[in-house]
Amino acid sequence: MPNEPVLLAALIAPGSIESEVGRVQAGLFREYGLASAQALPPLIPIAFLDAARAERGFLTEMNRTVSPGWRMRLTRAVWAEEHLFAGVESGGLWRTLRVRALELCGAEKGCLFPVAEGFYLGCGDASPEVRSRISPEVPEASFSSGTIALLNIRATFEETEWWRELSWEVMEERTLRGRKAR
Numbered sequence: 001m002p003n004e005p006v007l008l009a010a011l012i013a014p015g016s017i018e019s020e021v022g023r024v025q026a027g028l029f030r031e032y033g034l035a036s037a038q039a040l041p042p043l044i045p046i047a048f049l050d051a052a053r054a055e056r057g058f059l060t061e062m063n064r065t066v067s068p069g070w071r072m073r074l075t076r077a078v079w080a081e082e083h084l085f086a087g088v089e090s091g092g093l094w095r096t097l098r099v100r101a102l103e104l105c106g107a108e109k110g111c112l113f114p115v116a117e118g119f120y121l122g123c124g125d126a127s128p129e130v131r132s133r134i135s136p137e138v139p140e141a142s143f144s145s146g147t148i149a150l151l152n153i154r155a156t157f158e159e160t161e162w163w164r165e166l167s168w169e170v171m172e173e174r175t176l177r178g179r180k181a182r
Helices: 015-032 058-065 093-105 159-164
Strands: 006-012 044-049 072-080 083-089 118-122 147-155 166-175
Touching: 006 093, 015 072, 015 083, 015 118, 044 093, 044 118, 058 093, 058 147, 058 166, 072 118, 159 166
Parallel strands: none
Antiparallel strands: 006 044, 006 147, 072 083, 083 118, 147 166
């Protein structure tokens, strides 16, 4: 029986950055056979939300939370609770978005994986021995545009193997520009 769908607020980078991160994901799958590395498209998770509390206008409010002229830079691969991320330096933007999402929707609900400041690369299915060898090269790149999105994710398997069979759908998206100066 499938698990209940979960709602993820995430930042989607421009196509060129998605392509670069996608190559890292594909390399992890190719080299280590880790299905979780390619379970989701390249995205920066912000928060798993209670769908009942993510009301209409949520993405507009999230956009108002940030200032225009933001920039993110890819850093290095980092582990967070046994899951791998391509770290980003966001100058506080990611934290601002995360705090606001949780203010609007309450505590996280239905978390499939930990949320950290970076592109989710999976690897939750790696054994500790394999995990110690995983250190992919993250490309040097930065970006100053993106889309904030709400993704509906439905996983068939239980928590620890959620990536084995899942579907995801972008429910809503909005270009992340930031609030206009008055």
